[in-house]
Amino acid sequence: MDYQAVLDEVAATVAPQVGRGQAAGYIPALAAVDLGGFGMAVADVDGSVTGVGDWEVPFSVQSISKTFSLALVLAQDGESLWRRVGREPSGTPFNSLVQLEYENGIPRNPFINAGALVVTDRLQSLTGDAGTAMLEFLRTQSDNTAVAFDPAVASSESEHGDRNAALAHFMASYGNLDNPVPTVLEHYFWQCSISMSCRDLALAGSFLARHGVGSDGSRLLPAREAKRINAVMLTCGTYDAAGDFAYRVGLPGKSGVGGGILAVVPGRCxxxxxxxxxxxxxxxxxxxxxLDAFTSLTGWSVF
Amino acid sequence: MDYQAVLDEVAATVAPQVGRGQAAGYIPALAAVDLGGFGMAVADVDGSVTGVGDWEVPFSVQSISKTFSLALVLAQDGESLWRRVGREPSGTPFNSLVQLEYENGIPRNPFINAGALVVTDRLQSLTGDAGTAMLEFLRTQSDNTAVAFDPAVASSESEHGDRNAALAHFMASYGNLDNPVPTVLEHYFWQCSISMSCRDLALAGSFLARHGVGSDGSRLLPAREAKRINAVMLTCGTYDAAGDFAYRVGLPGKSGVGGGILAVVPGRCxxxxxxxxxxxxxxxxxxxxxLDAFTSLTGWSVF
Amino acid sequence: MDYQAVLDEVAATVAPQVGRGQAAGYIPALAAVDLGGFGMAVADVDGSVTGVGDWEVPFSVQSISKTFSLALVLAQDGESLWRRVGREPSGTPFNSLVQLEYENGIPRNPFINAGALVVTDRLQSLTGDAGTAMLEFLRTQSDNTAVAFDPAVASSESEHGDRNAALAHFMASYGNLDNPVPTVLEHYFWQCSISMSCRDLALAGSFLARHGVGSDGSRLLPAREAKRINAVMLTCGTYDAAGDFAYRVGLPGKSGVGGGILAVVPGRCxxxxxxxxxxxxxxxxxxxxxLDAFTSLTGWSVF
Amino acid sequence: MDYQAVLDEVAATVAPQVGRGQAAGYIPALAAVDLGGFGMAVADVDGSVTGVGDWEVPFSVQSISKTFSLALVLAQDGESLWRRVGREPSGTPFNSLVQLEYENGIPRNPFINAGALVVTDRLQSLTGDAGTAMLEFLRTQSDNTAVAFDPAVASSESEHGDRNAALAHFMASYGNLDNPVPTVLEHYFWQCSISMSCRDLALAGSFLARHGVGSDGSRLLPAREAKRINAVMLTCGTYDAAGDFAYRVGLPGKSGVGGGILAVVPGRCxxxxxxxxxxxxxxxxxxxxxLDAFTSLTGWSVF
Structure with a gap:
């Protein structure tokens, strides 16, 4: 596959759509971003990386970090996580408290905010420092020691974090958090505030296409667990649009309100x-x- | 792939689980079934069919029929259906009226009962006789003229159909049904009451693995549409367990309360x-x- | 109390508000009504009736009939009704299916449509002809044999009755209706379509102010039961505005989308x-x- | 009215029920209480107080304090409060987040926890110290300087206050709190932890029966506002049992999980x-x- 040719064609195809939509309004540090940016990178399972546009420009990963915190917990702790969080699509907008109440403090899946707070809580218990654990993982996998937290974004998240604080206290009231609420929130906001480029993220997520083997060649997860993360990404990875994303794109994907989307072609890239x-x-x-254009050009939908 | 060997091993593996669980209790004609039955069939994209156990014994297809009514409407009517029904997972049990109310009579997807009633309504408008249209399609694709409605099941569905009647009247109150409620219900119950074997269903669903080409070699749907039905099956095909099914099995699938499950390995079988x-x-x-055992043995999960 | 002077002052006070708002749009036979009508009547516990404006003009009673069907069932059947319907405010708009689903087919109270369908079902079982039973009651209590069903309204209700049909089938699916759904709906629509004037209704509701004794002097209900109907009217009688109505008016009241409101000053009128x-x-x-003006002028709020 | 005779008869009637039920389990400091206590007091509008049983034993007022914080805010601030909180029954259990989400952070009424947090927030803005303002009010009206916070209860509330913290953060995310969440929670928990006896509370609530005039003869509220608080008590004062309480007792009432209930016979006591x-x-x-026995004996239901 001539990735460069494909990416160039994709970039040309979507150029009219760049600049459409709105920046995430509820986090002031993100609201100020220039809407005209566009970048895309492909990390092949052979280790090569190809990119187009702003593919080496760092942006705020936001919810894409949920993929990595889930992987880190499953790697260290196996299937026991699923006693505290489900893996069903949520069927309602991503911050909803409704289902959480009807289901007694057990979040529907690890990719809604409530579920990611539980995963962060578990990662904190396992590592003693969830934020640092994730940062080290991402630096190693992306082979880029410049990957870092953005303190302005973290601070902005925290100042406007009442909804996440509500979710955390609500789950705490059901006994579904082990660490103090402020600790869990702090590490959760840190993870969301990490800045990485398309290149960094495609490499960091290589283990998802390589059946659990990281970009550095080490096995991070059993093949079965890596496949399962892909399954959760496909059914739950794009908020209340997971069905539409599967319908149009047909790949496991995880999006963030920083404007990034991580996607996987299992076994390929x-x-x-x-x-x-x-x-x-x-x-x-x-x-x-x-991503729609990419799968149309390559025929690489999982379906 | 030596399908017979794989199916034999699958059958041996799951033998201890046959007989577990309960028959669908709310339809008396189904409640009386013997729980000891088990059959499985594989229709390869080359047209061959292999089976094990009771793979030629007819059973009530129930909600598996929703896959075929969706395909028939998309084949004749294209994407306009999606103005009347969504394609997002429902996040609540399959008969729920709650989301239907919050979303103004637009069902979340075509595989919950409300959505299938809308699809049936559209098929009735397109064909003038939705039940017969589906029966003819299934007989042709399964190459079996013995495929038929089970009048006892249809009658039992109708007598215990107050929940579906409530759904239909509720959507009618939002203007989301074109035909009279009793007509839509009649054709819906008929479709659910069709009896087919694993062999028949695997053949009838061949177009899903063959990118839109039916078992008789004719093109039923564009490749893109066939892939999209697979996407809807994966995200919405197994009631409130779609996430878990994707996690464990990793294939598009559609289940029915008659005990059948139709699943697809795109491009293979x-x-x-x-x-x-x-x-x-x-x-x-x-x-x-x-299905879990099958994908473990073959490695044929889409992930 | 010089009722005529009070009513004249009330009419003068509210004159600027007559014509505001909209007619009930979902029942075509009601949508055509002239918005300029206004009438008011007071039936004192001594049996006298006083009125102002269009107080002798018949209008469609609609949900006000729910008060009388509840009284007829409690009179004949006592407290057993409360096993099939609650008496708590609904907290959501009057047709909502949501709470009905969460509470397993038991309506919150007898004044939401679902609850009134259960009451009608019970009245039908007790009398064999719920519509006629209510009509006879209302003719006797209002001392007016001209009280009648409006067939155009009944027909209009039935043609646009999908939401009520959905409610009835939904409750039937939980086993909370004894009679066939079409029978219950027919009698329910008949009751709603009765035409009466303010004079007729004030007299027919006299038993609520007279602690259970009807306008003809006969005891219809024990005093305790009459008080209890007043309690249900105050907490549940004006759809999702019961709290606001209690706050502003401070009397038990039951409204209908025909534009009528029945209210009670216990022990007075x-x-x-x-x-x-x-x-x-x-x-x-x-x-x-x-009613707000009336209680301000008289000081007769129950609070 | 010979209150002593009535209270003695009431006490004898309910003696078999004393000890039934359970203490509030979620606040450890309350869970340890002896279930055998029973007291009752009546404060007539003439200023006299009569009691029976443990009527002078202090207990934790808990949610009864919501009545007083509402009165203090209405007294100082008038109707503007209603832009931030509704006055409709909630229709769901008292801590529910569901309706709060569907209604964009506006609580249904001031007597559910969310609504009381908004009232406390407003009282804090108006007085600079909501807890002290309420304490002074209650001491004056009960003519008892021994009325005080119970620090053990306040501490216990705070330690087990995750649900209230979730509610407060959730409303803050909608911009419906002016003060910092920890400040609002602190004053809210203080108010709930006040200890008073039946005697103290009956006197402190005298203004509700005296149309706004306090037990010390000063006018606290306009008569209209006092009536309106009674209306909110009747429709919303007893959690999800308001309809049943109105049906059985027929008086405005506000209960607390400390086991107290404040009730009003407007114009009498x-x-x-x-x-x-x-x-x-x-x-x-x-x-x-x-209270049921009291209204049966006296006939003093508002209905």
């Missing part, structure tokens, strides 16, 4: 695309269009 | 498994286990 | 006001204002 | 009853029974 304009459901407009 | 004992979420206990 | 313009919650704009 | 055994909806078993 890991993709990352970024463009900060979001649709009404919180996914990058040009990013979804680019 | 279509599978059908049957065993009438259901788990709490309405899926065949031994059926899910058999 | 029964009031009926009518003006067809409705607010967003389905209550007569001028009607609520008139 | 204010009642307070206490017995710590609670029913499933959080109301005192013997307390409700005592």
């Amino acid at each position: 890991t993709l990352c695309v970024w463009s900060p304009g979001l649709d009404l459901r919180g996914n990058s407009v040009a990013g979804v269009a680019a | 279509t599978l059908c498994v049957w065993s009438p004992g259901l788990d709490l979420r309405g899926n065949s206990v031994a059926g899910v286990a058999a | 029964t009031l009926c006001v009518w003006s067809p313009g409705l607010d967003l919650r389905g209550n007569s704009v001028a009607g609520v204002a008139a | 204010t009642l307070c009853v206490w017995s710590p055994g609670l029913d499933l909806r959080g109301n005192s078993v013997a307390g409700v029974a005592a």
Whole structure:
């Protein structure tokens, strides 16, 4: 596959969509971003990386970090996590407290905020420092020691974090957090505030296409667990648009309100695309269009 | 692939699970079934069919018919259906009226009962006789003229159909049904009451693995549409267990409370498994286990 | 109390509000009504009736009939009704299916549509002809043999009755209806379509102010039961505005989308006001204002 | 009225019910209470107080304090409060986050926890020290300088306050709190932890029966506002049992999980009853029974 030719064609196809949508409004540090950015990278299972546009420009990973915290917990702790969080699509917008109440404090899946708070809580218990554990993992896998927290974003998240604080206290009231609420929130906001480029993220997510083997050649997870993370990404990875994303793109994917989307072609490659304009459901407009174009050109939908 | 060897091993593996669970209790004609049955069939994209156990014994297809009514409408009517029904997982049990109310009479997806009623309504408008249209399609694709409605099941569905009647009247109150409620219900119950074997269903669903080309070699749907039905099956096909099914089995699948499950390995084969004992979420206990064993043995998960 | 002077002052006070709001849009036979009508009547516990404006003009009683069907069932059947319907405010708009689903087919109270369908079902079982039973009761109590069903309204209700049909089938699916759904709906629509004037309704509701003794001097209910109907009217009688109605008016009241409101000053009088313009919650704009003015002038709030 | 005779008869009638039910389990400092206590007091509008049983034993007022914080805010701030909190019954259990989400952070009424947090927030803004403002008010009105916070209860509330913290953060995320969440929670927990006897509470609530005039003869509220608080008590004062309480007792009432209930016979007297055994909806078993007996003996239901 001539990735460069494909990416160039994808970029040309989606150019009219770059700049559409809106930046995430509820985090001031993100609201100021220039909407005109667009980048895309492909990390082949052979280890090579190819990119187009702003593929080496760092952006705020936001919810894409949920993929990595889930992987780190499953790697260290196996299936016991599923006693505290489900793996069903949520069927309602990503911050909803409704289902959490009807289901007694057990979040529907690890990719809604409530579920990611539980995963962060578990990672904190396992490592003693969830934020640092994730940062080290991402630096190693992306082979880039410049990967870092953005303190302005973290601070902005924390100042506007009442909804996540509500979720955390609510789960604590059901006994579904082991660490103090402020600790869990702090590490959760740190993870969301990590800055990485498309190149960094495609490499860091290589283990998802390589059946559990990281970009550095080490086995991070059993093949079965890596496949299962892909399954959760496909059914739950794009907020309340997971069905539509599967329908249009047909790949496991995890989006973030920073405008990034991580996607996987199992056995072939890991993709990352970024463009900060979001649709009404919180996914990058040009990013979804680019992945749609990529699967149309390559025929690499899982379906 | 030596399908017979694989199916034999699958059957041996799941034998302890056959008989577990319960028959669908709310339809008297189904409640009386013997729980000890088990059959499985594979229709390869080359047209060959292989089976094990009771793979030629007819059973009530129930919600598996929703896959075929969706395909028939998409084939004749294209994407306009999606103005009347969504394609997002429902996140609540399959008969729920709650989301239907919050979303103004637009069902979340075509595989919950409300969505299938809309699809049936559209098929009725397109064909003038939705029940006969589906029956003819299934007879042709399965190459079996003995495929037929079971009048006892249809009558039992109708007598115990107050929940579906409530759904239909509720959507009618939002203007989302074109035909009279009793007509839509009649054709819906007929479709659910069709009896087919694993062999018949695997053949009838071949177009899903053959990118839209039917078992008789004719093109039923564009490749893109066939892939999209697979996407909807994966995200919405197994009631409130779609996430868990994707996690464990990793294939597009559609289950029915008659104990059957239709599953697809895109580009390779279509599978059908049957065993009438259901788990709490309405899926065949031994059926899910058999598909899990099949993908473990073959490595053919889409992930 | 010089009722005539009070009513004249009330009418003058609310004159600017007559014509505001909208007629009930979902029943075509009601949508055509002239919004300029206004009438009000007071039936004192001594048996005298006083009125102002269009107080002798018949209008469609709609949900006000729910008060009388509840009284007839409690009179004949006592407290056993409460096993099939609750008496708590619903907290959501009056047709909502949501709470009905969460509470397994038991309606929150007898004044939401679902609850009134259960009451009608019980009245049908007790009398064999719920519609006629209510009509005879209302003719006797209002001393007016001209009280009658309006067949055009009944037919209009039936043609646009999908939401009520959905509610009835839904409760039937939980086993909470004894009679066939079409029978219950027919009698329910008949009751709603009765035409009466403010004079007729104030007299027919006299038993609520007279602690259970009807306008003809006969005891219809024990005093305790009559008080209890008043309690249900106050907490549940004006759809999702019961709290606001209690706050502003401070009397037990039951409204209908025909624009009428029946209200009770226990031990003193029964009031009926009518003006067809409705607010967003389905209550007569001028009607609520008139009752507010009445209690301000007389000081007769129960609080 | 010979209050002593009535109270003696009430106490004898309900004696078999004292000890039934359970103490509030979620606040450890309350869970340890002896279930055998029972007291009742009546403060006539003439200023006299009569009691029976443990009517001078202090207990934790808990949610009864919501009545007083509402009155203090309405007294200083008038109707503007209603832009931030509704006055409709909630229709779901008292801590529910569901309706709060569907209604964009506006609580249904001031007597559910979310609503009381908004009232406390407003009282804090108006007074600079909501806890002290309420304490001074209660000491003056009960003519008892010994009324005080119970620090053990306040500490216990705070330690087990994750659900209230979730509610407060959730409303803050909608911009419906002016003060910092920890400040609002601190004053809210203080108010709930005040200890008073039946005598103290009946006197402190005298203004509700005296149309706004306090037990010390000063006007606290306009008559109209006092009536309106009674209306909110009747429709919303006893959690999800308001309809049932109106049906059985027929008086405005506000209960607390400490086992107390404050009730009002407008124009006649204010009642307070206490017995710590609670029913499933959080109301005192013997307390409700005592008020039921009181209105049966006196005929003083508002209906």
